[in-house]
Amino acid sequence: MNRTTLSLIAAVTALAAVTGFAAATTPGEEDTSGRAAAARLPVERSSLLCPEPSQSDLAETAYTSYTPETKGTEGVGTAELVPAKGGKKGKAVVTPKKPGTPVAGDATGAEAPALTGTADGALAPGWTVQQTTSVTAGSGRGLLGVNCSEPDTDFYFPGASTAKGRSDYVHLTNPDDEAAVVDVQMYGPEGAIKSEVGEGITVPPHSSVPVLLSTLTDKAYTNLTLHVTARSGRVGAALSDVDEKLGGDWLPASADPAASLVLPGIPKDAKNARLVAFAPGQDDADLKVQLATSSGKIAPAGHDTLHLKSGMTTAVDLGAVTRGEAGSLILTPSEGSVPVVAALRVTRGKGADQETAFIPATRSIGARATVADNRAKGSTLALTAPESTGKVKVTASPGTEGGTATTKEYTVKGGTTLSVTPPVPSGLKGSYALTVEPVSGGPVHGSRMLEKKQGSVPAFTVQTLPDDRGMVSVPKADEDLSVVQK
Template sequence: TAAAGGARGLLGVSCTAPDTDFWFPGASTGKSRQDYVHLTNPDDTAAVADIELYGAEGPLESDSGEGITVPAKSSVPLLISTLTSEAAENVTVHVTTRTGRVGAVVSAAEDEVGSDWLAASEDPAGTQVLPGIPADATSVRLVAFAPGEDDADVKVQLLGKNGAFSPAGNDTLHIKSQMTASVDLKNVTRGEPGSLRLSPVDGSNTPVVAALRVVRGTGAKQEIAFIPATGPVGERASVADNRAKGSVLSLTAPGGTAEVKVTASAGSGGGEATVKTYTVKGGTTLQVTPGTPAGLKGGYALTVETVSGGPVHASRTLTLTEGGVDMFTVQTMPDDGGMVEVPATEQDLSVLDD
């Protein structure tokens, strides 16, 4: 929590697995933003990374974004605006590695608005889901990018409390290849929680990446958060650091109706886990205040498991009030990879024969 300053706010980010390729639509090199890309190398040998930047007109010239060495067991923060001389309000950041692997995330601070972490978008795909837009959002900006050689035309739909609809005047978005597209959806939720779904207009299934810049409040009480496109919860997804007050869970089923099990873990300082089951109707978003563990002391984790139907996409919004400002952060909840299939094995001594 940054309680003071021009970019005060509540910042949160979930753990990310190290990889060799990350996309961050929604970053900026504009004068009002101070965005850093943080590269963390968990391994015992150095990694070498490249950073490419794409604005509304295409690639931004950069002489210092290539061959960045990230020492073993170290983290390197890089101010994105120093990687190019071009100021662009909406930028897509592409991080790749030549050798090794890194964890990557962007910290974004916007003067007089707020700050938060921007996590990587789901891998490029024809359909993307961005779950958990707060009901009281005063500004929602969609930033999308088509990394391939073809342009993409996507249908923009809000999956609300009672069904899906397209925002007036913004039912489709044309995304030119290698160019960052953006559209201001304003207060698209109109007082109800929702999630955004991008899907191909013509069935071409051109892959895209996407993220939302979300603002709550007005004037001096504004705060900002980001919602990247995310994969479904699958077998299981988890998010840590929930509080007795201020945690809200958003569940959206972009296809068929689904049933999910939500477990609130025992608290970090004590308490007993609780379990609830929810039904999410197809094409809608269900927002719930999760039940807290009995006798809760400290913080707790939320785990969402798909019981039937689906897929289901989820996010957690955490709100803390500081200085009269409702500071908030949103963490998406893709499958945490904790459930894996292990092949059946049996003993076979014949492999020892000459």
């Protein structure tokens, strides 16, 4: 084999490992083409973007970075999160040193910037950063949590609003050396909302741009679906909800449009769960709505089906749907198979002491999922097996300041939700990370609720547990001398 052919094969392998380029088959699928199966290798580089935490002077923000240990990685690798300041090099907020040990950083007040970060080598596969902000008074008070996200070009946010008393911002962060151009389109109960202001928004290199949704329309809409697309470049996108009366939190993007969706981990004491759903294609969608409880699936009273008109946002208040035990919402097609997106806005507390959080539809834990910034008290893990029974292994990492990792296995019966206090590392000091991996059975979806009492306010936030995409399928390359003969 000559040097040119070897170089081409090496280039294909490197491209797949760095960018996440996937082969035609995914895990669990059989390649029937007769070709050798693609190898599963750790990614070699990851990027994460954290939005500007808060506009409150009272904000206290904690950043927790964690990379689970991954077989097949060599060396230590490097990673850092730095302020997004137009390319100007700033002091790193967190600088992890090795996988398997979480690292924490912090920021205070309204001046904390958005962050951009990269990790390579052994720190890249499954790199996770949790941003948790506590605001004790004023608009948006409560606990606001978000997993810093990968840059992308397409996002859906069902559950946005321009209603009176709400201040919703979509934060657009550009990690690259070239400007990104982004369109922000809103969909209300009657369809697309025209707004020239939301078209062609320029996000400078290594910068973040917050866009107040109420500036994109003159009309107040209680329930909206936001669609963010990048015409050029790529961005990180996250939606912050600041409510004058009901606290605030981050609304992450929903999972990609799909015919069936899982929204895991509605708290047992939820006073109301509002489902917001949207069918982005040309066809209407008819959905079966089910709640997966600890004992099986039930239909929410009066809301067992949902009809979505194409291009129009639909919202349904399910009330105290969990009735004292944690549950997960499962949406499946009752007729046809039309891709949809969805999210839940969950409310806890009473009167002036209510607080809200969001649960978007999410992918299954896949090969592995990780969530950082768990505390000795106040963390709850919800696991849902929408169809067949699944068994998972949950690993609690050492703490940011000390402790010894521990592992526990859980079996989730098909059609149920298992809500547990997750394992805590022995001798814990600081916060720690949870990693969830499948052991056997069907797919499992999950989320983590973090709660911390603020006076009489039951402050909380929920983060879902999708596959961390730390592994990538690299297609097997065969010698083909015709490549160098053309």
